[in-house]
Amino acid sequence: MFSMEDRRRAVDLYFTEGMTIRKVIAELGYPSEGALVKWVREDPRYTGACRRSYTLECKTNAARRALEGEPLARVARDAGCTPTSVYQWMRRYRSEGILGLMDRRNAPMPAEPMPAAGDDVEELRRQVEVLRLENAVMRETIDVLKADDPRLDPSMLTNRERTRVVDAIRGEFGLAACLKAVGLKRSTYYYERGAIAAGDRYAVLRARVAGLFEQGGRAWGYRTIHRMLRLDESDPIVVSEKVVRRIMREGAMRPVYLKRPKRWSSYAGEIGEAPANLVERDFHADAPNMLWVTDVTQFTMDGYKCWLSPVVDCFDGMVVSWTLSRSPNADMANRMLLDAVATLRDGEHPIIHSDRGCHYRWDEWIRICEEHGLIRSMSAKGCSPDNAAAEGFFGRLKNELFYGRDWRGVGYEEFRERLAAYLTHYNETRIKKSLDWMSPVQYRRSLGLAA
The missing domain is CATH 3.30.420.10 (Ribonuclease H-like superfamily/Ribonuclease H)
Incomplete structure (x- = not known):
């Protein structure tokens, strides 16, 4: 176990400029990488993931040493990083020079032209339109789903539900913008529109399955109902077992078998010599009364x-x-x-x-x-x-x-x-x-x- 003083020393060293998790462990000799990450995240100064940060000087020095022929493992150990990082720095330095090693914090900012007054107005209009579209998508999402449905995030909708949302708002915002807003491909949209227009092709079958389920006292499974549909002499229906199973699942037609109570036992101890087990779990018989x-x-x-x-x-x-x-x-x-x-x-x-x-x-x-x-x-x-x-x-x-x-x-x-x-x-x-x-x-x- 480490004392609070040990933890404070390690965390303070980590928040020093240019230090990394590996550098701290190499300098202090403790703790494990996982333990130090945990300590850092508990510190009030922590604002994000424990991402290794290297100064421009550190990366430049490591790249030059690697180009001079030093082993990547030795350079990485001194820099507190992995040999892969040293290799990447070396490649960038060789092709782009010191600019290739700069990140967003120390890279020079490119000069941008000042926008004209009209550009600001157009940008504001574009942002307003985007917000109106997002609001319309959310409004139609609530209409498509139940008000208390937990899937009010449009990204959680099914393709068919997204198609209904797009149909409701495409006249106002255009098809392309609506498809992009709900994350739906154009081909998928038209496929789902066709399916919606065709209606439920299993409507008759659903009614037959529900009737057989009730006829069987809500005890028949999908295999029995599937066979009963085929054996109906007046109006047989040939359909796969998977379709019957899906219809029963969607219709919540699941046989309800309660938990069995403790079973009664007729065993009263050994009251005489028992005959041999002649069956040996082979319950097959070739004829009746065998x-x-x-x-x-x-x-x-x-x-x-x-x-x-x-x-x-x-x-x-x-x-x-x-x-x-x-x-x-x-x-x-x-x-x-x-x-x-x-x-x-x-x-x-x-x-x-x-x-x-x-x-x-x-x-x-x-x-x-x-x-x-x-x-x-x-x-x-x-x-x-x-x-x-x-x-x-x-x-x-x-x-x-x-x-x-x-x-x-x-x-x-x-x-x-x-x-x-x-x-x-x-x-x-x-x-x-x-x-x-x-x-x-x-x-x-x-x-x-x-x-």
Whole structure:
């Protein structure tokens, strides 16, 4: 640390005529260049950037020594500058003499003719016209933008907004002066005028996108809406995904997914030997009823809670069966499993994969699996990616049905009806990119697997 006396000595030396940051450090041996710059800027005598200043005598002496053959590094060290500066001084001195080393402070002022009386009047008129133009630009900028818009600086306007400003004032000041005032090229101006005259060519598409966004409960993203536009049999629209995404962004059509509350867990400790993980995070199935996944999720409603337990087929994501209960008990999971095995055909024995929840380790669950030839598989303890297919289904379900909705005053039976309607839509009409933009039911019909 340096004392105040050390700092004062260094700063006073810097403000001595002809001294620079490097010269001060070379003479005193302290501090660093950054520290001295900071001290100088804190001094009341500081009026601008710490710009290195060299006297005419210093530059002339350095140039002559360099021309005589002394190493540039040695000359620069003595002058307190860089070798590059010495080289530039040497070049100017050799080509222009001492006049080449003069700056604005010591260069001779050229004699200027005295302006005639009429010149002063014309200059004043020109300045007044410039001020009138600047005032007009600012006035029209306020008109083009909202009064409380922070971009009241004309340089912050878009090209289209600048074009509107120019159109408003070009009759008074002329096109060339207006374009120069707002910083707009002539070609850009005429391009934007044509675009303004043509109007919004996506007006119809914007209305269609907004309608589909509301139809999807404000839960569909741009990919789904883009595909829905193409699949509309009555009036299909072929447009790129980028256009749909831009329209949704400009229209603030962003699905609102609230922050998820702390999740309920069905894990009750190791209450028995767990079966092996036969899936190993490979949730691909070549046919229906080969691989099922299941899990339990909680819904926190207005004054009560309820739990959903589904079976999802990994072939196409179809919800095979589901139960909703006011209590996450064994009966909820067992009824769901019995409804699922009722859909099996002879010879079908799927793998039923779950996490390590207590529902899947109780005696009745195990008995149902053994009776119907289901092959049990379990994730590792506390490892949600091992059951990613079920977790992903819950994420889509809650994003599209639950999050961002007002559930005040909605009772259990009403919620059950809404959930049933959504799961029917999920199986029959909700299209998926992974299924060539078909729903699970439509996909199975296209393969001849369903009537």
